[in-house]
Amino acid sequence: MHATPEPTAVRRVACIGAGVIGGGWVAHFLARGYQVTAWDPAPDFEPKLRRLVDAAWPALVELGLADGADRANLTIAATLPEAVADAEFVQESAPEDLGLKQDLLARLDAATPPGVVISSSTSGYGMTEMQSGCTRPERLVVGHPFNPPYLIPLVEVVGGERTERWAVDWASAFFEVAGKSVITMDREVPGFIANRLQEAIWREALHMVANGEATVEQIDSSITEGPGLRWPLFGPCLTFHLAGGEGGMAHMLDHFGPSLKSPWTRLEAPELTDELRDRMVEGCETASDGRDIAELVADRDRAVIAVLRAVEAVRGAR
Template sequence: MANYPEFKNVTTVACVGVGTIGGGWAAYFLSRGLRVQAWDPSPDAEDKLRALIDAAWPALTALGLSQGADKDNFTVHADLAEAVAGVGFVQESAPEVLELKQDLLARLAAATAEDVVIGSSTSGYGMTEMAITAADPSRLVVGHPFNPPYLIPLVEVVGGEATDKKATEWASGWYDYIGKSVITMEREIPGFIANRLQEALWREALHMVDNGEATVEQIDTAITEGPGLRWPLQGPMLTFHLAGGQGGMKHMLDHFGPSLKSPWTRLEAPELTAKLSQDVIDGCNEEAHGRSINELIAQRDAGIIAIRQAMAGLSAAAAVPAP
């Protein structure tokens, strides 16, 4: 098995495909002080990439650039092998077409040294199916970002059946090293984690519009003025941990578990077995890291206030006419 590089020795990365996602990745890598070598088959790739980086740079500057970050520190190559020559990592962000991804990933694996990990931005495919034509699939890993990749920290990392476990570990460590928030999944499942959750909500919303139960704007208002205000700080599990009062998730499941039988959405809930209950309770306690319910409530309230103040500040700024 390969010896993957130390993170600090990776100074140049390749971005393969520079649409919205790939260009967003490029901007992010540049903001971390890395050099970017890009490849994209479109004739105006360089202009498009420059425009994407220019658009993202003010946001990246506001969040803080790494030392040596330079938005011009990139080159665009017509030749794939040239684009990946000498890089320490590759991020593939080609269109979501399976055959295209399979072909490209096989070519990338062939064109890179045996210690170069290749992350794919795919939102829909598993690496097992994408890697089937690669001679060496051991370094191919899914590294699924969220749009826009230069602002949303989440990256979901999962290998395929033929991926070296150490390559998956390396990818998770690398994304973390450059400042992303990483979830390393043990199993390939369609939609990974965040998209499955988001998609369940979205499908229920489509059903509601389809049945005349809510308008598009009511659905958005229900989230932005409601549970959405809690979610940047505490996810759905910790949110319900607090809904149980001082008894936390255990009290919540004991008292509101029966409501899982209610037709509150078209998605049926799983049977709330003793094991599932205990898993959820234990998970909440672990995630709380010793914080009491009262401490979590205080953090939630401080978070909602900060978010509401930030939103009010933006509205006030938007209401000021441009000079």
């Protein structure tokens, strides 16, 4: 059986699918110093891919290239088997079509050396349903990125019912070595984590626009000039933890919990049981990592000031 390389030893990556997401992955891996082989069934994909990489390169240079990073490390494969023949990791980024994904992953599974992890960029499908036609499904995982993959660090990693744990752990370790911020999910969730959260905001935005309650500009400003400034450092849970003052999440839930049933949202709120309350409180204590409210407030404020200055600098340079 083909040995699985250590995550730190990977040098050659295959990117299957070279559209916006796949091309973004190519740019990211090149900037991290990998040898990248790309394949896409579209006959004109090469010039489009090279234009995407060239457009991304200045930002990648500013962020800092890894040793050996070079756009010349990109190889264009004529066939799918050629693209993965020597791959030590495979990232699939085909369109969101379940039948297409199932067929492509089965073909990748057959062509990729045994022991090599295959990751899918799917943004909605679960690996359980996508790996149904694979002979070696134990090495298939979801590695869900965010657009553009060469700038946004988050990757959500999760396996399917037939994925073995070693593959999930390996993929998470590899993405971290490759410069990504990784969430290793405990179980499959339709839409994963971040997509479900941003879709909740998106649905509310569509409701407000459809009902004439707010404009697109007002909605965007409500985030960029409001809670969005708090989120680069703290997500929604720790943000509400701070909203409780010195009492933290416990005070916030006890004081504002009844408002969860207020008719502010079109989404049905969960019942605020004692178990849910305790989980939220304990989760905030863990996420705080020993920092008290004063320390968290100081960290948040420094981050918000830095983000404000950065945004102002970008707007002033227009």
